[in-house]
Amino acid sequence: MRIAVVGTGYVGLVVGACFAETGNDVVCVDKDAAKVRMLARGKVPIYEPGLEDLVRRNRTEKRLSFTTRLPDAVRHAEVVFIAVGTPTGEDGSADLQHVLGAAKAIARGMRGYTVVVDKSTVPVGTSELVRDVIRRETTHPFSVVSNPEFLKQGAAVEDFLKPDRVVIGASDERAATVMTELYRPFTRTGAPIMVMDTASAELCKYAANAMLATRISFMNEIANVCERVGADVDKVRQAVASDRRIGAAFLFPGVGYGGSCFPKDVKAILKFSADRKYRFRILEAVEAVNEAQKRRLLERVDKHFGRSLKGRTIGVWGLSFKPRTDDMREAPAIPIIEGLLDRGAKVVAFDPEAKEIAKRHFGKRIRYARLAYDALVGADALLVVTEWNEFREPDFRKMKRLMKQPVIFDGRNIYDPDYIRGFGFTYTSIGRP
Numbered sequence: 365m366r367i368a369v370v371g372t373g374y375v376g377l378v379v380g381a382c383f384a385e386t387g388n389d390v391v392c393v394d395k396d397a398a399k400v401r402m403l404a405r406g407k408v409p410i411y412e413p414g415l416e417d418l419v420r421r422n423r424t425e426k427r428l429s430f431t432t433r434l435p436d437a438v439r440h441a442e443v444v445f446i447a448v449g450t451p452t453g454e455d456g457s458a459d460l461q462h463v464l465g466a467a468k469a470i471a472r473g474m475r476g477y478t479v480v481v482d483k484s485t486v487p488v489g490t491s492e493l494v495r496d497v498i499r500r501e502t503t504h505p506f507s508v509v510s511n512p513e514f515l516k517q518g519a520a521v522e523d524f525l526k527p528d529r530v531v532i533g534a535s536d537e538r539a540a541t542v543m544t545e546l547y548r549p550f551t552r553t554g555a556p557i558m559v560m561d562t563a564s565a566e567l568c569k570y571a572a573n574a575m576l577a578t579r580i581s582f583m584n585e586i587a588n589v590c591e592r593v594g595a596d597v598d599k600v601r602q603a604v605a606s607d608r609r610i611g612a613a614f615l616f617p618g619v620g621y622g623g624s625c626f627p628k629d630v631k632a633i634l635k636f637s638a639d640r641k642y643r644f645r646i647l648e649a650v651e652a653v654n655e656a657q658k659r660r661l662l663e664r665v666d667k668h669f670g671r672s673l674k675g676r677t678i679g680v681w682g683l684s685f686k687p688r689t690d691d692m693r694e695a696p697a698i699p700i701i702e703g704l705l706d707r708g709a710k711v712v713a714f715d716p717e718a719k720e721i722a723k724r725h726f727g728k729r730i731r732y733a734r735l736a737y738d739a740l741v742g743a744d745a746l747l748v749v750t751e752w753n754e755f756r757e758p759d760f761r762k763m764k765r766l767m768k769q770p771v772i773f774d775g776r777n778i779y780d781p782d783y784i785r786g787f788g789f790t791y792t793s794i795g796r797p
């Protein structure tokens with residue numbers, strides 16, 4: 365099929381590259397000219413495992429191209445995906461200006477029957493708004509479909525190629541058939557394609573993210589109780605997770621959830637529920653717990669060093685909101701580092717992929733280590749903020765030699781407390797004795 369994808373970010377680029385991979389002819393559009401120039405040269409502007417190879421191969425084989433000219437891309441497309449951002453607006457709702465702006469531009473570029481697919485995460489009712497916008501701009505026939513995306517950054521390509529399920533919200537059979545055909549190659553191993561009404565499809569995505577955020581905040585609460593009753597959250601988590609009704613995913617305590625989705629999607633569902641006179645109490649708590657959790661590591665630091673960190677150097681491992689991505693949107697590392705700077709510390713941070721993005725945020729206020737161990741030289745303490753694999757089995761003897769004081773605050777529970785204390789470290793983690 366001939367496909368256009370509007371918005372070439374973490375979602376749009378993966379969607380475009382994966383549909384090209386199954387033989388479709390895909391044009392990716394972005395208004396960011398620098399991004400498009402880079403992609404057109406075969407360079408991928410974000411870090412996402414496996415994506416660069418996919419983009420390069422499909423570009424070389426001429427199934428994938430990039431442009432800033434939306435009308436050109438839409439003119440030839442049978443299916444147009446909207447994959448632009450839906451950031452939090454001032455009142456907590458999802459800001460739909462990019463989605464509706466894209467819909468208007470798509471309508472103006474259409475030259476015949478087109479399936480317009482909303483891939484962005486949008487509140488219930490948005491497909492109606494998109495339909496109204498398009499109807500005002502064109503006389504060509506079209507369908508609007510809601511097709512929420514469930515990929516996770518860090519494993520986005522794999523998630524897209526092998527989805528747990530595909531959700532299609534469509535109000536007409538013609539569009540549902542086109543979408544089912546498009547996704548058939550990805551669901552051959554039996555993953556279901558779930559066709560439903562658009563309102564249910566739109567809500568699916570928020571319900572899934574809200575549930576995952578709830579699990580994280582719930583486990584953070586359990587960890588906080590563990591600390592007060594002398595229990596070990598690792599043991600509790602493993603026992604709870606082995607219950608088949610519960611399962612192991614998203615039950616790790618830490619420094620709170622971040623990223624471009626959970627914080628904004630929790631806010632958005634709270635807002636559109638409140639707009640319909642429904643107070644979503646659990647999610648209010650999930651959000652409040654998460655905000656408090658981001659401060660936990662700093663509270664530990666205060667307890668150890670006192671409120672001032674003047675004259676102290678603190679190493680930080682991990683800046684991205686989770687491993688295997690360079691994305692720092694709403695990353696817990698941001699408030700944690702700001703807190704360290706407020707207390708007068710010198711911060712030396714290391715992240716395998718997020719350094720350039722961190723520079724845009726912190727500028728020269730912190731130093732950026734080239735290697736993980738460089739962040740430890742002369743440090744009074746190390747804070748582990750993101751659980752990149754390469755932090756899991758470091759050379760503890762070398763770490764101790766490099767640091768001024770052997771103190772570790774582990775926000776992700778990646779070390780065994782007894783083992784690491786055996787090297788002479790003062791070690792604090794989340795919810796463990």
Ligand SMILES: NC(=O)c1ccc[n+]([C@@H]2O[C@H](COP(=O)([O-])OP(=O)(O)OC[C@H]3O[C@@H](n4cnc5c(N)ncnc54)[C@H](O)[C@@H]3O)[C@@H](O)[C@H]2O)c1
Nearest residue numbers: 371372373374375394395396448449450462484485513517
């Ligand atoms: N990031 C994720 O893991 C993830 C997962 C599932 C769903 N989502 C949802 O997908 C949507 C996109 O997320 P993202 O992380 O890819 O965002 P992103 O910010 O990385 O990318 C959005 C892109 O859209 C471009 N854009 C905006 N308006 C445009 C326009 N009118 N024409 C052309 N390009 C335009 C921007 O320049 C940007 O490159 C959001 O609604 C998000 O909630 C994200």
